[in-house]
Each structure stands twice: as structure tokens, then as C-alpha cells.
Amino acid sequence: MKLVDSHIHLDFSAFDTDRDVLLEEAQSSGISRFVVPSTTRDSWLRIKNLALSNPAILVAYGIHPYFIHAHSLNDCESLDSWLETHACAAVGEIGLDYFVKELAPGLQMEFFRAQLYIAANHRLPVILHARKALDHLTRELKLHGIKHGIVHSFNGSYVQAKRLIDMGFKLGFGGALTYPRATRLQALVKQLPLDSICLETDAPDQASSRFAGKRNEPLALLEVLETVAKLHNASIEIIARHTTDNTYSALNIC
Ligand SMILES: [Zn+2]
Numbered sequence: 001m002k003l004v005d006s007h008i009h010l011d012f013s014a015f016d017t018d019r020d021v022l023l024e025e026a027q028s029s030g031i032s033r034f035v036v037p038s039t040t041r042d043s044w045l046r047i048k049n050l051a052l053s054n055p056a057i058l059v060a061y062g063i064h065p066y067f068i069h070a071h072s073l074n075d076c077e078s079l080d081s082w083l084e085t086h087a088c089a090a091v092g093e094i095g096l097d098y099f100v101k102e103l104a105p106g107l108q109m110e111f112f113r114a115q116l117y118i119a120a121n122h123r124l125p126v127i128l129h130a131r132k133a134l135d136h137l138t139r140e141l142k143l144h145g146i147k148h149g150i151v152h153s154f155n156g157s158y159v160q161a162k163r164l165i166d167m168g169f170k171l172g173f174g175g176a177l178t179y180p181r182a183t184r185l186q187a188l189v190k191q192l193p194l195d196s197i198c199l200e201t202d203a204p205d206q207a208s209s210r211f212a213g214k215r216n217e218p219l220a221l222l223e224v225l226e227t228v229a230k231l232h233n234a235s236i237e238i239i240a241r242h243t244t245d246n247t248y249s250a251l252n253i254c
Contacts, residue, residue, distance in 0.1 A: 001030040001236070001237055001240045002030060002032045002033075002240065002241075002244050003030050003031045003032065003033075003199065003221055003222075003225065003240050003243070003244060004031070004032065004033040004034075004035065004198075004199070004243070004244045004247045004248070005026075005031055005033070005034045005035065005199065005200055005201050005203075005218060005221050006035050006150055006152070006170075006172050006198040006199060006200045006243075006247040006250075007035060007037060007093075007127065007150070007152045007153070007172055007174070007198075007200035007201070007202050008034050008035065008036060008200065008201050008202065008203050008218060009036065009037070009039070009202070009203065009204065009205070010023070010034060010036045010050060010057065010203075010218075011036060011038075011043055011046045011047050011050055012204055014204035014215050015204065022217055022218050022219075023054060023056070023218065025218070025219060026218035026219055026221070027056060029219060029222060030222075030240070031218060031219075031221055031222075032056060033056050033057075033058060033244075033247075034056055034057050034058065034218070035058045035059075035060065035089060035090075035127070035247065035251065036050065036051070036057055036058070036059050036060070037059075037060040037062065037064075037090070037092040037093035037127045037152075038059070038060060038061050038062055038063075038064075038092075038093065039063075039064040039066070039067055039093060040063065040064070040067045040070065040071070041063060041071060041075045041078060041079075044061050044079075044082055044086070047059045047061070048086060058088075058089040058251070058253070059088045059089060060088055060089055060090040060091060060092035060093065060127045061079060061082060061083060061086065061088050061091060061092075062079065062091045062092045062093055062094040062115055062127070063075060063076070063079065063094065063111055063115065064093045064094070064095075064129060065094070065095055065096060065097045065103055065108050065111065065112070065129060066097065066100065066103065068103065068104075068107055068108060068111045069102075069103070069104075069107075071111070073110060073111070073114060076111065076114035076115060076118065079091075079115065079118055080118045080121070080122075083118065083122050083124070088124070089124075089125070089251040089252075089253060090119075090124055090125045090126055090127045090149060090150075090251055091115055091116075091118060091119035091122070091124050091125075091126050091127070092126055092127025092128065092129075092149075093127050093128070093129050093152070094111070094112055094115045094116070094119075094126060094127070094128065094129065095112060095128045095129030095130050095133070095137060096108050096109065096112055096129075096130055096131075096133035096136055096137050096140075097129060097130070097131045097132070097133060098131065098132040098133045098136075099131040099132045100131070109136075109140075112137075112140060113140060113144070116140060116141070116144040116146055117144060119144075119146060120144050120145055120146055125146075125148035125149040125150075125250060125251050125252060126141075126146055126148070126149035126150075127149060127150055127152060128141075128149055128150065128151045128152060128169075129152060129153070130151055130154075130156075131155070134151075134156040134160045134164075135160070137151075138160070138163055138164060138167070141164075141167065141169070142167065147167060147168040147169075148168055148169070148250055148251070148252065149169055149170075149250055149251075150169065150170045150171070150172050150198050150247065150250045150251070151164055151169055151170075151171050151172065152172040152174075152200055152202065153172060153173070153174055153176065153200070153202055153206065154171035154172060154173060155176070155185060157188075158188055158191055158192075161188065161192060161196070165192070165193070165196045169250070170196055170197070170198045170246045170247065170249075170250040171192065171196055171197060171198065172198045172199070172200040173185075173189060173197060173198070173199065173200065173224060173228065174199070174200040174201055174202045174206050174208070174220075174224055175201065175202065175206040175207050175208035175209070175211070175216055175220055175223075175224065176206060177189060177224060177227050177228070178208040178209045178210070178220075178223050178224060178227045179209050179212075180209075186227075186231055189228060189231050189232075190231045190232065194232060194234070194238075194239070194242045195242060195245075195246060196246065197228060197242070197243055197246060198243055198246050198247045198250065199221055199224050199225055199228065199243045199247075200221070200224070201216055201217070201218060201220045201221050201224070202216065203215070203216040203217055203218055203220060204216050204217070207220065208220035208223040208224060209223065210223050225239055225240060225243070228243070
């Protein structure tokens with residue numbers, strides 16, 4: 001069994017004391033690859049070094065909507081030049097978040113559009129963050145001609161999911177799916193074709209039920225895997241194979 005965590009913030013300081021132990025534990029449980037998206041301009045170098053220290057780590061470079069107020073649009077130009085000399089799997093984590101009221105929607109859109117333009121120019125897929133913003137996000141992807149990537153921690157309707165899948169995107173599901181009360185999200189995953197689903201932890205955030213109230217850890221991916229297997233009435237091996245293939249195909253990795 002070869003699993004991929006399609007979204008994990010391994011560079012966060014929450015892992016500073018035991019990062020290597022956790023990675024080893026995860027790798028010996030079958031989690032063979034970790035996609036680490038960046039959040040701020042400062043994190044690019046950190047993530048690059050992390051990937052140099054462990055070949056199981058794949059990276060994405062971008063500016064997360066949570067941190068736009070600490071950046072200027074010039075930083076998007078820096079991203080463009082950074083990508084000239086730094087190989088990566090995708091541009092990300094980028095997107096739109098209308099749930100967090102402090103994040104100015106107009107400014108978010110400027111950063112999002114600038115980074116989609118860069119992704120298209122570099123022919124890179126995107127790792128997307130969307131909260132209460134899926135329709136705007138989908139429209140922008142269409143306008144910029146982006147056809148590959150993963151919408152992480154997907155939490156929309158079946159219609160919104162279908163639209164993205166038809167455009168070529170995969171959808172990421174993580175800890176939120178593992179709670180018995182997550183009936184709406186579970187019903188959605190049940191309806192989705194197996195070739196559209198990616199597994200993720202978003203660790204150290206979005207703890208699965210096993211880590212509820214605590215730091216989320218790489219091993220939570222197994223709980224997400226088991227949940228998807230149950231919902232699709234399939235073996236964990238089949239779900240592992242599909243979700244790994246899906247992440248690789250979304251990020252153009254062989
Ligand atoms: Zn994230």
C-alpha cells in the first residue's frame with residue numbers, strides 16, 4: 001500500500017520537536033509521499049530545505065489567502081522569479097476565503113488572480129484553498145485556463161464538486177470527514193467517483209477524530225483512508241491505489 005498525503009504543513013513549528021519521528025512513523029505505515037504547500041513568502045526557503053532533507057516531500061510555492069495582509073503584490077513577482085529556479089509540484093496554497101471576515105475579498109482576488117496567472121505561465125497545477133468561495137474560485141480557474149490541481153479540504157455541494165471534476169480537478173478530503181456528525185460531507189464523498197478523491201491531513205490543523213482537540217498528525221491519513229473505504233464499500237487497498245493515483249495525476253507526477 002502506497003499512500004500520499006496531498007496536503008500537510010510539515011514545515012509548521014508545531015512539528016519542530018518531532019518532525020523526523022512522525023515522518024518515519026508515517027512512512028513505515030505506508031504513507032510514502034507528502035505534499036507540502038507553502039503559506040507565506042518566508043516559508044518557501046523553509047519548505048525547499050525540508051524537501052532537500054527528505055525525498056518523500058513534494059513542495060508547492062505560493063501565498064495563502066490568510067497571509068495576504070502581510071505581503072504586497074510584489075511578492076507575487078518574487079514568486080514568479082522563484083519558480084524560474086525552483087522546481088515544484090504546484091503553485092499553492094492559494095485561493096479565496098470569504099469565511100474569515102478580516103480578509104479583504106478584493107485584495108484576496110488580486111493575489112489569487114496574480115498567482116493563477118503565474119501558475120498558467122509556468123504550466124503548473126494549483127493547490128487550492130476555498131471557504132464560502134467555491135463559485136468565484138471555479139470561475140477564476142476557468143478564466144485563467146487552469147485545468148489541473150487539487151481543491152483541498154473540499155466542502156461544497158455535489159453540483160460544485162461535479163463542476164470542478166469535469167474541469168479536471170481532484171478534491172481533497174481530510175480529518176473533517178472522520179467525525180460521525182459529518183453526515184453531509186460523508187454523503188457527498190459517497191456520491192463522488194473514486195477517480196476524483198485525494199486524501200489529506202492538513203496537519204497540524206483539522207484534526208481527525210482520533211486526534212480531536214489535539215495537534216493533527218501525519219498518521220491521521222489512515223483514518224481518512226478507512227472512512228473513504230467504508231463510504232465506498234471498498235477495500236483500503238483499492239482506495240489507497242485510487243487516491244494515490246489521483247494525487248499524482250493532479251500534480252503531473254509519475
Ligand atoms: Zn493548508
